Amino acid sequence: MSLDSPSIALVGAGAMGGALVRGWIEAVRKGGGLTLTVVEPNFDPELERELDAVGAVLNPPDPGPVDVVVLAVKPQTFAAAAEATRKFVGPDTRVLSIMAGVTIDTLCRELNATRVIRSVPNTPARIGRGVTAYVASPACTEEDRALIEQLLEPLGTVEPIAAERLMDVVTAVSGSGPAYVFLLAEVLAAAAEQEGLDKDTAMRLASRTVAGAGALMLETGETASTLRKQVTSPGGTTEAALDVLASADGLGPLLRRAVSAAAQRSRDLGKR
Numbered sequence: 001m002s003l004d005s006p007s008i009a010l011v012g013a014g015a016m017g018g019a020l021v022r023g024w025i026e027a028v029r030k031g032g033g034l035t036l037t038v039v040e041p042n043f044d045p046e047l048e049r050e051l052d053a054v055g056a057v058l059n060p061p062d063p064g065p066v067d068v069v070v071l072a073v074k075p076q077t078f079a080a081a082a083e084a085t086r087k088f089v090g091p092d093t094r095v096l097s098i099m100a101g102v103t104i105d106t107l108c109r110e111l112n113a114t115r116v117i118r119s120v121p122n123t124p125a126r127i128g129r130g131v132t133a134y135v136a137s138p139a140c141t142e143e144d145r146a147l148i149e150q151l152l153e154p155l156g157t158v159e160p161i162a163a164e165r166l167m168d169v170v171t172a173v174s175g176s177g178p179a180y181v182f183l184l185a186e187v188l189a190a191a192a193e194q195e196g197l198d199k200d201t202a203m204r205l206a207s208r209t210v211a212g213a214g215a216l217m218l219e220t221g222e223t224a225s226t227l228r229k230q231v232t233s234p235g236g237t238t239e240a241a242l243d244v245l246a247s248a249d250g251l252g253p254l255l256r257r258a259v260s261a262a263a264q265r266s267r268d269l270g271k272r
């Protein structure tokens with residue numbers, strides 16, 4: 001998808017803000033344009049070069065109110081960043097936040113905005129394989145939603161969420177989720193080492209297994225449950241392992257506690 005030449009002010013261009021810019025660059029390559037103001041102490045010079053190469057306008061003088069303000073600083077930094085952000089917000093500006101926990105009410109109040117979208121991307125966005133969930137304030141129009149989806153689609157799939165109260169669990173599942181999967185690869189490798197494999201082979205086998213299983217799920221469209229059953233021969237090795245993982249104190253209760261802790265943290269971040 002191309003970009004309909006929006007003017008954007010991006011506040012914070014670290015890991016996720018940088019992924020957004022990379023996605024917009026790819027979109028502009030397909031057509032349209034982009035006028036981008038970046039507020040970020042260490043903006044990646046490679047991104048500057050790529051923006052220039054696709055003909056995007058970077059940091060125009062006196063950008064004034066823009067079509068979309070994107071907030072991609074840490075939630076703890078938002079109070080400090082809000083001050084410098086207000087000058088980009090006018091009556092027609094949409095505010096798109098990717099900050100964990102920060103509520104639509106807070107964004108409206110701090111930025112004097114009404115058309116606000118709160119979203120949760122995840123790091124596979126870096127390769128266009130992420131999932132971004134979002135919820136829009138009541139003042140947002142269908143056109144606002146379409147514009148925001150256009151800005152999020154280069155990151156991967158986009159999921160509208162029915163109610164803002166669900167954004168904390170969304171953050172705990174898809175926002176933080178990649179870290180749980182990477183931890184799975186790490187602990188699987190550590191277990192393999194304990195059973196006698198050398199460190200490098202253990203890590204290669206574990207990470208290729210996690211990556212291959214994820215790709216299989218994505219590319220076949222089959223459910224996790226179906227794919228799991230295909231691995232599990234009756235009376236075989238997988239069943240022996242799954243008996244441990246699915247036990248009363250196994251992976252299920254552990255992940256429930258983990259997701260609950262992350263969702264609570266998201267709610268707490270929203271109270272700052």
Ligand SMILES: NC(=O)C1=CN([C@@H]2O[C@H](COP(=O)(O)OP(=O)(O)OC[C@H]3O[C@@H](n4cnc5c(N)ncnc54)[C@H](OP(=O)(O)O)[C@@H]3O)[C@@H](O)[C@H]2O)C=CC1
Nearest residue numbers: 012014015016039040072073074075081098099100121175
């Ligand atoms: N990483 C993830 O997996 C996900 C992150 N998020 C949310 O995305 C947001 C960004 O996270 P992430 O990209 O990982 O964080 P990063 O720390 O990588 O990026 C934040 C960037 O903002 C810069 N910054 C700090 N203060 C200001 C300021 N006052 N004005 C402008 N820029 C500033 C930081 O610079 P410096 O480093 O020099 O301080 C940094 O480059 C967070 O709110 C997080 O909750 C949401 C979903 C997933």
Ligand SMILES: O=C(O)[C@@H]1CCC=N1
Nearest residue numbers: 100171174175176177
């Ligand atoms: O850990 C965090 O707070 C952010 C939000 C989701 C993923 N990373």
